[in-house]
Amino acid sequence: MYFSSANVTEREFVPPSLAISTVIFALRPSATSGRPTLWLPLVRRIRQPYRGLWALPGGPLARSESLVAAAARNLKETTRLEPQYLEQLYCFGAVDRSPAERVVSIVYWALVHADQAAIAQETDNVRWFRADRLGELAFDHNEIVDYALWRLRNKVEYGSIAYHLLGERFTLAQLREVYEAVLDKRLDPANFRRRLRDAPDIEPTDEYLQGGRHRPPRLYRYKAATGPPAPGRGLSTGESGPAAPEQSFASTESGPAAVEPLQTANDTE
Amino acid sequence: MYFSSANVTEREFVPPSLAISTVIFALRPSATSGRPTLWLPLVRRIRQPYRGLWALPGGPLARSESLVAAAARNLKETTRLEPQYLEQLYCFGAVDRSPAERVVSIVYWALVHADQAAIAQETDNVRWFRADRLGELAFDHNEIVDYALWRLRNKVEYGSIAYHLLGERFTLAQLREVYEAVLDKRLDPANFRRRLRDAPDIEPTDEYLQGGRHRPPRLYRYKAATGPPAPGRGLSTGESGPAAPEQSFASTESGPAAVEPLQTANDTE
DNA sequence: TGAGTAAAGGTCAGTTTGACTTTAAGTCAT
DNA sequence: ATGACTTAAAGTCAAACTGACCTTTACTCA
Numbered sequence: 119m120y121f122s123s124a125n126v127t128e129r130e131f132v133p134p135s136l137a138i139s140t141v142i143f144a145l146r147p148s149a150t151s152g153r154p155t156l157w158l159p160l161v162r163r164i165r166q167p168y169r170g171l172w173a174l175p176g177g178p179l180a181r182s183e184s185l186v187a188a189a190a191r192n193l194k195e196t197t198r199l200e201p202q203y204l205e206q207l208y209c210f211g212a213v214d215r216s217p218a219e220r221v222v223s224i225v226y227w228a229l230v231h232a233d234q235a236a237i238a239q240e241t242d243n244v245r246w247f248r249a250d251r252l253g254e255l256a257f258d259h260n261e262i263v264d265y266a267l268w269r270l271r272n273k274v275e276y277g278s279i280a281y282h283l284l285g286e287r288f289t290l291a292q293l294r295e296v297y298e299a300v301l302d303k304r305l306d307p308a309n310f311r312r313r314l315r316d317a318p319d320i321e322p323t324d325e326y327l328q329g330g331r332h333r334p335p336r337l338y339r340y341k342a343a344t345g346p347p348a349p350g351r352g353l354s355t356g357e358s359g360p361a362a363p364e365q366s367f368a369s370t371e372s373g374p375a376a377v378e379p380l381q382t383a384n385d386t387e
Numbered sequence: 388m389y390f391s392s393a394n395v396t397e398r399e400f401v402p403p404s405l406a407i408s409t410v411i412f413a414l415r416p417s418a419t420s421g422r423p424t425l426w427l428p429l430v431r432r433i434r435q436p437y438r439g440l441w442a443l444p445g446g447p448l449a450r451s452e453s454l455v456a457a458a459a460r461n462l463k464e465t466t467r468l469e470p471q472y473l474e475q476l477y478c479f480g481a482v483d484r485s486p487a488e489r490v491v492s493i494v495y496w497a498l499v500h501a502d503q504a505a506i507a508q509e510t511d512n513v514r515w516f517r518a519d520r521l522g523e524l525a526f527d528h529n530e531i532v533d534y535a536l537w538r539l540r541n542k543v544e545y546g547s548i549a550y551h552l553l554g555e556r557f558t559l560a561q562l563r564e565v566y567e568a569v570l571d572k573r574l575d576p577a578n579f580r581r582r583l584r585d586a587p588d589i590e591p592t593d594e595y596l597q598g599g600r601h602r603p604p605r606l607y608r609y610k611a612a613t614g615p616p617a618p619g620r621g622l623s624t625g626e627s628g629p630a631a632p633e634q635s636f637a638s639t640e641s642g643p644a645a646v647e648p649l650q651t652a653n654d655t656e
Numbered sequence: 657t658g659a660g661t662a663a664a665g666g667t668c669a670g671t672t673t674g675a676c677t678t679t680a681a682g683t684c685a686t
Numbered sequence: 687a688t689g690a691c692t693t694a695a696a697g698t699c700a701a702a703c704t705g706a707c708c709t710t711t712a713c714t715c716a
Contacts, residue, residue, distance in 0.1 A: 185480040601693035602681040
C-alpha cells in the first residue's frame, strides 16, 4: 500500500472535531441505606451514533470561550447546575472512540453541592445515576467515568476537595460520610476528627447542629484554599488551572512514532 | 452590540485548530557544577507568530494516529528522541493564547534516558536549554513548562518515575542525584537508601560499578511497574493512559456560563 | 430522672521519618 | 605494603504519625 506524500498530508491532517464533556458528581442519599452516595447526571443521545444510549453532557467549544467556560456552559445548559468545583480531567482522543468521525473530547469533572443536587430536575432525556451502577454508556464514556472516579478518590485522599460536595457548613460526621462514600470504606470517627482538626482549609464555627438525639455536633466551614501551587492562570473565568500532584506509572514501551525526515518547524501554532 | 442567533452560532462554533506539543525532559551535566540538571529541547519558530522565538516541539494531529502517537512522532521528528516515558500533561485552550487564530494544544510530557540525551544533536533551529533558565518562549509555553516541571516534581515525590531519566542500570547515588536535581534540594543518602530499598519497582543486581576511588556501589535496575491503577487504555501504542493522583485546589468561582435554554442533546460527538 | 446516642477528646502501641553514627570496601600517594 | 581518603552501606535513636480503642460530655426521649 502506498500513498503519495501529498495525498497523505491532505488526508491525514484534516482537523478532527473537538468536543467538551463533563463528569458531574453529587451526593444523594442511597435509596436503600439512606447513606450518601455518588450520583451523576447523564443525557440521552437523540442522534446517531449511540442513539438512545446515555452519555456525558457535552457540546461544542465556542470560539470566544475558554475550555473551562465551555464546560461550565454545557453543564448549566443540560442540568442547570453550577458546580462548586470544576477542573480539567483528561483529553480523550483514541482514533476509534467515535465511529466514522474522528472526535477529540476534552473532559472536565465537577462537584456540586448537595442542596443543588437535590434541586436538579430530571427530564425524559436527563437523568441521575449512581456512579457505581452505570450501564453501558455511549462512546468511551464508561472509561471516562471510571477515570474521573479514580481521580476523585485520589483528590479526596489528598485532602481538600470533599467540602465541595457538601453545603457551606457541615459537621465532621457529614464530612466523614462523604469520605466514606467516595473511598467506599469506613473510617474511624475519632481518627478522622484528629486528621481534620489541623487541616489548613477547614475551620470550626461557633454554631452547632441542633435536632439530633445526642450531643449537638459543631459546624465547620470551608476556608479558602491556601493558594494554588500549580501555575494559576487567569482566574477571571473561574478557571482553576491545571492542578495537583499525581502518582506515577510508566509506559514501558514508547509510542509507535513513524520515522520521518527531521523537521524543525512547528507550524500548527 | 447584537448578533442574530444564527450569526452567533455560525461564528462561534467553527472549530479551533488543534496542535500536539511535548515538553521533553532529560538530564545533562551542569556546565558549572557538573552535577546533573534538567534540560529540555526547544525549536525555533520559523514563521509568524512569534517568529524567531523558541517554542516547544509540536505539530498537527494526524487523522489515523492516537494523541500519544502524535506526540511521539513529533518528538522524534524534531529531536530524534524516543522517550522512556510519555504522558499527557494538560490541554491548553485559552482564547488568546495564539494571536488571531484560536488554537487548542494538547500537551504531552516526556522523559528520555541520559545516554539518549547526550546523543541528541543540536541544529540551528533545535537547541537544548536548562529547564530553570529559559528566556521568553512563544505563546504560553513558559506557563506550560512551569506546569510540566511541577508535575514532574510531584511524580518524583510519589515514587516511580525518576528511573526514566537514567540508563538501564544505575547506582543509588545516581538516582539520588536525579531526585536532587528535580526537587532542587539535598537528600540524606542513608535515608534515601532506606526508602528505595523496599520500593517495589526497583531491584538490586549482582553488579557493581567499578572505577571510583571508593567502595564500588551496587547497580540497581528498574523493575516493571506493578500495574496501572489508572484505567489502562490500549497499551499497544505505548499509551500509559491517564495516570496519577493529584492534590486538590478549588476554583472559588464557577465559570461564566452564559445562561441559555435547556438543551438535552450533546451533538458534537 | 435515667437510658440511649453520638460528639469530642484522650491513651497507647506500632510504624514511619529525619538526623546522625559506625563499619565496609575500594583507590591513591607515599 | 601501609595508611589516608572517599563514598557505600548499615545501624541507632528520638520525634512524629497512625490505627485501634477507651472515656467523658452533652444532648433527646421515654
